[in-house]
Amino acid sequence: MNCAIQVRGLRKSYGSHMVLKGLDFQIEKGEVFSLLGVNGAGKTTALECIEGLRNYDSGAIIVNGKIGIQLQSSSLPAHIKPMEAVGLFAKWNRAKIDRSMLHTLGIEEIEKKQYIQLSTGQKRRLHLALALISNPDIIFLDEPTAGLDALGRVSLHEQIRKFKSQGKTIVLASHDMAEVEALCDRIAILSHGTIVFCGTATELTDKVGKKYVIHIKTQQGDGTFETDNIEDTLISLLGELKQKEIHVSDIKVDRGTLEQHFMEMTGREAE
Amino acid sequence: MSGVLYSVALQWKLDIRSKSLFVTCYVVPLIFFLLMGGIFTSVMPDMRSTLIQSMIVMCVSMGAFIGLPPSLIETYGSDIKKVYKANGVPVYSGLVTMFLSAFIHLMIACSVIALLAFVLFEAVLPAQLPTFFFALAIYLIVSLSIGSILGLIIKNQAKLTMIAQLVFLPSIMLSGIMFPIDLLPDFLEMAGRVFPAFWGYRLMLNSGFCLENLWYLILVFFAAVIICGILLKKQKLE
Numbered sequence: 001m002n003c004a005i006q007v008r009g010l011r012k013s014y015g016s017h018m019v020l021k022g023l024d025f026q027i028e029k030g031e032v033f034s035l036l037g038v039n040g041a042g043k044t045t046a047l048e049c050i051e052g053l054r055n056y057d058s059g060a061i062i063v064n065g066k067i068g069i070q071l072q073s074s075s076l077p078a079h080i081k082p083m084e085a086v087g088l089f090a091k092w093n094r095a096k097i098d099r100s101m102l103h104t105l106g107i108e109e110i111e112k113k114q115y116i117q118l119s120t121g122q123k124r125r126l127h128l129a130l131a132l133i134s135n136p137d138i139i140f141l142d143e144p145t146a147g148l149d150a151l152g153r154v155s156l157h158e159q160i161r162k163f164k165s166q167g168k169t170i171v172l173a174s175h176d177m178a179e180v181e182a183l184c185d186r187i188a189i190l191s192h193g194t195i196v197f198c199g200t201a202t203e204l205t206d207k208v209g210k211k212y213v214i215h216i217k218t219q220q221g222d223g224t225f226e227t228d229n230i231e232d233t234l235i236s237l238l239g240e241l242k243q244k245e246i247h248v249s250d251i252k253v254d255r256g257t258l259e260q261h262f263m264e265m266t267g268r269e270a271e
Numbered sequence: 272m273s274g275v276l277y278s279v280a281l282q283w284k285l286d287i288r289s290k291s292l293f294v295t296c297y298v299v300p301l302i303f304f305l306l307m308g309g310i311f312t313s314v315m316p317d318m319r320s321t322l323i324q325s326m327i328v329m330c331v332s333m334g335a336f337i338g339l340p341p342s343l344i345e346t347y348g349s350d351i352k353k354v355y356k357a358n359g360v361p362v363y364s365g366l367v368t369m370f371l372s373a374f375i376h377l378m379i380a381c382s383v384i385a386l387l388a389f390v391l392f393e394a395v396l397p398a399q400l401p402t403f404f405f406a407l408a409i410y411l412i413v414s415l416s417i418g419s420i421l422g423l424i425i426k427n428q429a430k431l432t433m434i435a436q437l438v439f440l441p442s443i444m445l446s447g448i449m450f451p452i453d454l455l456p457d458f459l460e461m462a463g464r465v466f467p468a469f470w471g472y473r474l475m476l477n478s479g480f481c482l483e484n485l486w487y488l489i490l491v492f493f494a495a496v497i498i499c500g501i502l503l504k505k506q507k508l509e
Contacts, residue, residue, distance in 0.1 A: 052356060075351050075353055080281070080285060088277065089358060091273065092360050093358060
């Protein structure tokens with residue numbers, strides 16, 4: 001079976017408020033997958049149901065493999081030391097401690113500090129190490145780079161790519177669209193409790209209308225133009241500028257970021 | 272089994288580091304004991320025969336009602352409880368670990384009080400030490416089970432500070448450890464019987480280990496286990 005996670009008709013309500021209205025999607029083995037959604041879309045609830053942290057009302061979730069969950073930075077006792085937490089998780093999972101993994105994540109450097117004394121980045125690294133203790137097949141990462149400096153982000157992105165190269169499946173929850181675009185093979189967009197899109201970033205771009213943004217710099221000023229037809233618009237713009245004898249000093253074409261497409265998709269849904 | 276032992280040993284260390292349980296199990300009860308032990312035995316020399324039991328009631332009440340619940344709130348009132356689920360560990364593990372750790376802390380503190388009372392204030396040691404420690408263990412378990420309810424039912428520290436006092440103060444004032452209960456008005460005497468401290472104190476006295484002093488503690492313990500079970504089940508469903 002090539003499917004790591006299969007979600008079918010997942011429904012969840014809090015009282016009379018239905019948060020998940022029948023989600024259907026699947027995550028393939030070895031891919032980096034992200035579930036996106038604005039705050040309140042039901043993303044955390046959906047992920048917690050898949051992780052087994054939350055009960056759901058109906059539907060089915062099939063998980064093929066051992067999972068490791070990177071929890072948020074408030075989920076350990078204030079006075080525990082990193083290596084004590086590692087030891088505890090190893091006992092619970094009947095796993096051997098992988099010293100090289102701890103070294104890579106820099107856990108040994110912070111072993112004398114208590115959890116409460118760790119910086120946000122150090123807490124994230126510790127939670128990632130704890131998620132990896134059991135050598136899971138599927139890793140859930142919740143905002144893994146939030147609060148990290150540029151170096152920390154690059155290092156973590158490398159780590160995620162390394163997991164992927166080892167054949168692990170990664171489910172990423174992030175608000176950082178650039179990060180999602182750089183790391184993920186496929187994304188699902190959740191809006192008002194339903195999946196409004198599931199596919200690659202390129203497929204999303206195609207779906208929202210192939211929107212291009214043209215930035216033109218001239219001696220008389222700068223201009224930005226949005227279009228779905230890049231060829232005709234460029235010919236027409238450059239022709240007009242030539243006719244008016246305006247010299248173009250720079251020209252740049254963007255195909256729109258994932259963030260723009262995401263906003264469009266969730267915005268459309270809201271309308 | 273090694274996982275349970277590791278968890279209890281770790282919790283025992285965390286309790287000392289976090290200071291709240293350390294202060295309520297050791298520092299405050301020992302200071303109270305040294306002050307009151309000196310005063311009681313000077314003013315009322317007869318108190319030497321019950322000094323150990325009365326100071327232990329104070330220590331256990333403080334540790335169980337004021338010391339244990341904050342650790343439980345830290346876990347069950349926050350995202351820490353998700354750690355258990357995420358690792359396939361039963362949600363009651365945290366409660367069991369903290370309960371056992373607090374039990375060991377309080378047993379040590381009570382033993383220190385008994386020893387110091389004998390050495391410093393010439394307090395009378397219990398005639399049957401094994402029976403005394405068995406009675407102490409029962410009283411400790413019952414008190415900690417009530418502390419567990421407080422820690423599971425109250426969601427924040429501010430509320431806990433108020434509500435824990437409603438259990439702690441009557442336990443001290445109405446159990447007969449400060450003054451003979453006969454001096455109290457009837458309704459306060461009856462109110463005192465509601466609290467395990469009243470029965471625990473009698474159970475630990477010489478010749479006090481009998482069903483008459485035991486049945487209520489057993490009843491409270493089983494009621495507390497059921498309530499804790501319901502509260503944990505609720506946590507699991509959340």
